[in-house]
Amino acid sequence: MNRLSWFNTVSLTLGFAFLYIPMVILIVYSFNESKLVTVWAGFSTKWYGELLGNDAFLSAAWVTLKVAVLSSTFATVLGTMGAYVLVRGGRFMGRTLFSGMIYAPLVMPEVITGLSLLLLFIGIGIERGVMTIVLAHTTFSMCYVSVVVSSRLVTFDRSLEEAALDLGCSPAEAFRLVTLPIIAPAVISGWLLAFTLSLDDLVIASFTSGPSATTLPIKIFSAVRLGVSPEINALSTIMIGIVTVGVISASLISKQALVRQKRDEQAAARAQ
Amino acid sequence: MRRFLLIAIPYAWLTVLFLVPFAIVFKISLSDYAVSIPPYVPQFDWAEGIMAFVRELDFENFIFLTEDDLYWKAYLSSLKIAISATFLTLCVGYPIAYGMARAPEEWRPTLMMLIILPFWTSFLIRVYAWMGILSNEGYLNQILLWTGIINEPLTILNTNTAVYIGIVYTYLPFMILPIYSALDRLDGSLIxxxxxxxxxxxxxxxxxxxxxxxxxxxxxxxxxxIPTLGEFVIPSLLGGSGTLMIGKVLWEEFFSNRDWPVASAVAVILLLILVIPIVLFQRNQQKQAEADQ
Amino acid sequence: MQSSKFAPWDDPDAKPLIRFRNVTKRFGEFTAIDNLTLDIYEREFFALLGPSGCGKTTMMRMLAGFENPTEGVIELAGQDIAPVPPNKRAVNMMFQSYALFPHLSVWDNIAFGLRRDRMSKQDIEKRVDEMLRLVRLEKFAKRKPHQISGGQRQRVALARSLAKAPKLLLLDEPLGALDKKLRQDTQFELMDIQEKTGTTFVIVTHDQEEAMTVASRVAVMDQGQLMQVSTPDRIYETPNSVYVADFIGDVNIIKGRATPDGEETYRIDWAEGQQPLIAKSSNGFASGQTCHLAIRPEKVTISSERPADAANALQGRVHDIAYLGNLSTYHVELPNGTIIKAQTSNTRRISRRTFTWEDTVWLSWTATAGVLLAD
Structure with a gap:
C-alpha cells in the first residue's frame, strides 16, 4: 500500500498542479505593473482601475448578466417541465422524439447549434439582439436542467406523491407541496448550471447576437485574439474569484446541511 | 388539459428552436450561393411544389466539399486531433481519478470540488490562460531558458501541440469524473x-x-x-494557421467568407460524423444503467 | 459422521499446519487480537465463532496475508508467513461477498487463479471442469456472475478458491448471504467437499448452529481473545465459562454460592427460602464461592407431580409457551420471580398438550445435567 500511495500522491499533486497553476499565474500577473504581461514589473492594481473605466466591457458585462439571469430562469422552468414529462409523463405521441430533443443539444457542437438558430432567426425575420441570445441560451440550457432534474426525479420515491394524492391533494398541489420541495436542490443546481453556461458561452452568442448586443465572452474573445493583455487578466481574476467564492460557499452550505442532518439523526438514535 | 400543457410547452419550444433550425440548415445546405442578404437562394419554395424541388435538387455544396480538399483535410485532421487528444486526456486523467478513489475518505469531497471548480470557471479564460504560458516569451519558455534546458525559445503557441494542451486542460474534468465514479464503486474485495x-x-x-x-x-x-470534434475556441486561440479543425472552418466559412450554403453543408457532414460516436455513447450508458440494476 | 478417530489435537506428536504464537494485532489504539496462541491441524474443519468485532475476521485476513500481526508469529507448515505476500501464499480465501469478477464468466472466474500459475491450457481446462463438476455447475460455465442465483454464486466462489488446491482454505461467512433452507443444504455440501478434497478449512462465522454443524473444532472468540477451543459437543456440553455457555445455544444460568457436599458434589444456595440445588463438577470450588449453574432447557424435565428421585426439583407456574413445531419451550416462573426454561419434544398433537398457561408444574434435573462454572 505504501508504494501505491506514493504513486497516488505524485499523480494527484501533478494533476492538481496542472489544473491550477495556469489560473494562479493569470491571477498573479493581473497585479503586474507592466503593460508587457510576461515581464514582472512590480505590484499594481491599475489594470482593475482601467477595467472599471472601460465602458465597452461594463456594458458587455451588463448584457451578459441580463441574458444569463433571464435565460437560466426560463431554462429552469422549461427544463423542470421537460424532466417531469420525461420521468412521469407516461406514454404520449412522439415521446421518443421528445427525449431525443432533450438529449441531443448536450452533444451538439456549439457551432452547429449557433448556426442553425441564426438561420432560424433570419428566416422568420427576428432582429438579433438580447432577445435572440436569451432564446438560444434557454434552448440549450433547458436540456442540461432537464438532465439534472430528471436524475433526481428518477430516484424520487413515488409513494410520497401517491401519499399526497391519497390525503386529498390535487396533482398540481401534490407537485407544489411535495415534489417541488424535495427536488428543489436539483432545480437550484440546474439553475446555477444554466446560469454559468450562459455566462460562459461564446460560440452560440456570437451567432445569435446582433450589433446591438455584445456579451462579455464575445468582447473577451475579440480582445484576446490579438494576444495576452493585462486588462483581460484582471477581468479573468474577477470572474475566477466570483466563481470560486460561489462554488466554495455552495459546497459549504450543502456540507453544513449534511452535518446537521447527521447530527439530528444521531441525536434521534440516542433518544430512543 | 394540464397534462397536455405540461407536455406541449417544452415540446413546442424544442421543436421550434431546435428541430426546425436543423431542417433549415439542411435545406440551406442544398441551396445556391448568392451575394445578397440573406446570402443564399432558397432551393425550396412551397409554391413550386415538391416535384420542382426534386427536379432542381443538386448536392452542389456537398460536391464542392468533396472537390476542395481543404474540407477533407479539415475533417480528417479534426478526427485525428480529437482522437489523440482524447487518448492524452485519458492518460493524464486516469492516474488522477485513481489517486482520488484511493485517497482517504475524508479528503474525497474536497478533491471532487477541486476537480469541478475549474469546470465552473469560464472556458474562454481557461484557454486564454495558456496563451500567456505557451507564447515565445511566455512563462514556460522563461523557465526553460532560465534553467538552461533550452537555449532558444520553443514555438508552442499557434501549433497543434498547444491545441492538445488546451484540450487536455479544459476537458480533463469530463474524463476524471466518470472514471472516478467507476473506481469509487469498485469493491475492494475484488482486488x-x-x-x-x-x-x-x-x-x-x-x-x-x-x-x-x-x-x-x-x-x-x-x-x-464528442465536443472536441467540433471545437472552435481552442484551435482559434491556441492553434496556428496550420491547425485545421472543422469547427473553425465552419466559423470562417460563415463569418469571413459568408458562404452560408457551404457552412451548412459542413455542419450537416459534421453532424453525420458525430452520429456514430453519439449512438455508441448512448449504448454504453444504457448498458451500464442496465448492469446497475 | 465425524469419525471419532480424527483428533490430531489430542495427539501430542501431531504437527499443526498453522500455529498462531502470541499473536497481537492492533489498529491504532484498538486491539483486535490480543496475545493469542492457537494450533490448527491438517484436514481440520476449523470454525472461528464469535459476535461481530470479536477479531475473527482479522485472524482470517492475517492468514490470507491482507494484514500482518503487530506482534507474534504465524506459521504455516512450520514457516513464518509474515514476509509472504498474499499472492504467493498457498492459502486461498472465499470472500463474504464472494468477490466474483463481474466481467468474467463462471469458467473464467474459476480459471483465474490457475492462469496466474502459468499452468498449461489443457491442465487448466481439466482442472476447471473438475471443479465445475465438484460444485455441480457444469451447465453454467458460460454465464456471468449476475446471471446465476445466490447459491450458485456461492458455489462458484468455492470452486474458484479450491481450484488452486490450496493447503488451507479460508471461508469468510460463506453462507451468510443465503436463506436458511439453502444454508442448511450447503453446510452439508461444504462438509462433503472438505472431506473429498482433504483441504484444511478455516471458516469464520457468527452463526453458532453453522459452526456446530460443519466444524471438527470450534474456537469461540470474544474481544480478541479465545474463550474456548474444543469440539462442538464439548463446547455445548461442557462450556468453560458463562460467556461460552450463553453464546452457544439456549441456557438457564442460576447464580449461587457453592458448598462442597461429598466427592465432586456441591450444594448451591441460590435464593432465600428455596431448597439448595445439587450439582456435580470436577472443577474445584471453595466453600462459599460464587458460582453459576448452567443448565440447558432440554435437560430440564417438566411434570405435574413432584418426581420422587430427582436430585433437583422446583415448583413454578407456566408463564409462557413458545411452540416451535417439533419442540415446545416452557417459561416457568418460580415463586421468587426467576424464569427457568424447560424444553420438551412434541411427540403428541398440540391439542393434547399436558400443560398450559398458569398451570403449576414441577421442574427437575439430575445432579450431572448442569455445568457448574466459576465467576
Missing amino acids: EAAEDLGCSRAQAFWLVTIPLSRPGIIAGCFLVF
Whole structure:
C-alpha cells in the first residue's frame, strides 16, 4: 500500500498542479505593473482601475448578466417541465422524439447549434439582439436542467406523491407541496448550471447576437485574439474569484446541511 | 388539459428552436450561393411544389466539399486531433481519478470540488490562460531558458501541440469524473480476491481494476471526444494557421467568407460524423444503467 | 459422521499446519487480537465463532496475508508467513461477498487463479471442469456472475478458491448471504467437499448452529481473545465459562454460592427460602464461592407431580409457551420471580398438550445435567 500511495500522491499533486497553476499565474500577473504581461514589473492594481473605466466591457458585462439571469430562469422552468414529462409523463405521441430533443443539444457542437438558430432567426425575420441570445441560451440550457432534474426525479420515491394524492391533494398541489420541495436542490443546481453556461458561452452568442448586443465572452474573445493583455487578466481574476467564492460557499452550505442532518439523526438514535 | 400543457410547452419550444433550425440548415445546405442578404437562394419554395424541388435538387455544396480538399483535410485532421487528444486526456486523467478513489475518505469531497471548480470557471479564460504560458516569451519558455534546458525559445503557441494542451486542460474534468465514479464503486474485495488467487499488484490492476473501470473510461472518452470534434475556441486561440479543425472552418466559412450554403453543408457532414460516436455513447450508458440494476 | 478417530489435537506428536504464537494485532489504539496462541491441524474443519468485532475476521485476513500481526508469529507448515505476500501464499480465501469478477464468466472466474500459475491450457481446462463438476455447475460455465442465483454464486466462489488446491482454505461467512433452507443444504455440501478434497478449512462465522454443524473444532472468540477451543459437543456440553455457555445455544444460568457436599458434589444456595440445588463438577470450588449453574432447557424435565428421585426439583407456574413445531419451550416462573426454561419434544398433537398457561408444574434435573462454572 505504501508504494501505491506514493504513486497516488505524485499523480494527484501533478494533476492538481496542472489544473491550477495556469489560473494562479493569470491571477498573479493581473497585479503586474507592466503593460508587457510576461515581464514582472512590480505590484499594481491599475489594470482593475482601467477595467472599471472601460465602458465597452461594463456594458458587455451588463448584457451578459441580463441574458444569463433571464435565460437560466426560463431554462429552469422549461427544463423542470421537460424532466417531469420525461420521468412521469407516461406514454404520449412522439415521446421518443421528445427525449431525443432533450438529449441531443448536450452533444451538439456549439457551432452547429449557433448556426442553425441564426438561420432560424433570419428566416422568420427576428432582429438579433438580447432577445435572440436569451432564446438560444434557454434552448440549450433547458436540456442540461432537464438532465439534472430528471436524475433526481428518477430516484424520487413515488409513494410520497401517491401519499399526497391519497390525503386529498390535487396533482398540481401534490407537485407544489411535495415534489417541488424535495427536488428543489436539483432545480437550484440546474439553475446555477444554466446560469454559468450562459455566462460562459461564446460560440452560440456570437451567432445569435446582433450589433446591438455584445456579451462579455464575445468582447473577451475579440480582445484576446490579438494576444495576452493585462486588462483581460484582471477581468479573468474577477470572474475566477466570483466563481470560486460561489462554488466554495455552495459546497459549504450543502456540507453544513449534511452535518446537521447527521447530527439530528444521531441525536434521534440516542433518544430512543 | 394540464397534462397536455405540461407536455406541449417544452415540446413546442424544442421543436421550434431546435428541430426546425436543423431542417433549415439542411435545406440551406442544398441551396445556391448568392451575394445578397440573406446570402443564399432558397432551393425550396412551397409554391413550386415538391416535384420542382426534386427536379432542381443538386448536392452542389456537398460536391464542392468533396472537390476542395481543404474540407477533407479539415475533417480528417479534426478526427485525428480529437482522437489523440482524447487518448492524452485519458492518460493524464486516469492516474488522477485513481489517486482520488484511493485517497482517504475524508479528503474525497474536497478533491471532487477541486476537480469541478475549474469546470465552473469560464472556458474562454481557461484557454486564454495558456496563451500567456505557451507564447515565445511566455512563462514556460522563461523557465526553460532560465534553467538552461533550452537555449532558444520553443514555438508552442499557434501549433497543434498547444491545441492538445488546451484540450487536455479544459476537458480533463469530463474524463476524471466518470472514471472516478467507476473506481469509487469498485469493491475492494475484488482486488484482494485477485491477489489471493496469485496476482501481483500490477496484474490485479490490469486484470481487474482496468476492465471494471471500462464503462467509466468509455464514458469519459466520449465526453471528451464528442465536443472536441467540433471545437472552435481552442484551435482559434491556441492553434496556428496550420491547425485545421472543422469547427473553425465552419466559423470562417460563415463569418469571413459568408458562404452560408457551404457552412451548412459542413455542419450537416459534421453532424453525420458525430452520429456514430453519439449512438455508441448512448449504448454504453444504457448498458451500464442496465448492469446497475 | 465425524469419525471419532480424527483428533490430531489430542495427539501430542501431531504437527499443526498453522500455529498462531502470541499473536497481537492492533489498529491504532484498538486491539483486535490480543496475545493469542492457537494450533490448527491438517484436514481440520476449523470454525472461528464469535459476535461481530470479536477479531475473527482479522485472524482470517492475517492468514490470507491482507494484514500482518503487530506482534507474534504465524506459521504455516512450520514457516513464518509474515514476509509472504498474499499472492504467493498457498492459502486461498472465499470472500463474504464472494468477490466474483463481474466481467468474467463462471469458467473464467474459476480459471483465474490457475492462469496466474502459468499452468498449461489443457491442465487448466481439466482442472476447471473438475471443479465445475465438484460444485455441480457444469451447465453454467458460460454465464456471468449476475446471471446465476445466490447459491450458485456461492458455489462458484468455492470452486474458484479450491481450484488452486490450496493447503488451507479460508471461508469468510460463506453462507451468510443465503436463506436458511439453502444454508442448511450447503453446510452439508461444504462438509462433503472438505472431506473429498482433504483441504484444511478455516471458516469464520457468527452463526453458532453453522459452526456446530460443519466444524471438527470450534474456537469461540470474544474481544480478541479465545474463550474456548474444543469440539462442538464439548463446547455445548461442557462450556468453560458463562460467556461460552450463553453464546452457544439456549441456557438457564442460576447464580449461587457453592458448598462442597461429598466427592465432586456441591450444594448451591441460590435464593432465600428455596431448597439448595445439587450439582456435580470436577472443577474445584471453595466453600462459599460464587458460582453459576448452567443448565440447558432440554435437560430440564417438566411434570405435574413432584418426581420422587430427582436430585433437583422446583415448583413454578407456566408463564409462557413458545411452540416451535417439533419442540415446545416452557417459561416457568418460580415463586421468587426467576424464569427457568424447560424444553420438551412434541411427540403428541398440540391439542393434547399436558400443560398450559398458569398451570403449576414441577421442574427437575439430575445432579450431572448442569455445568457448574466459576465467576
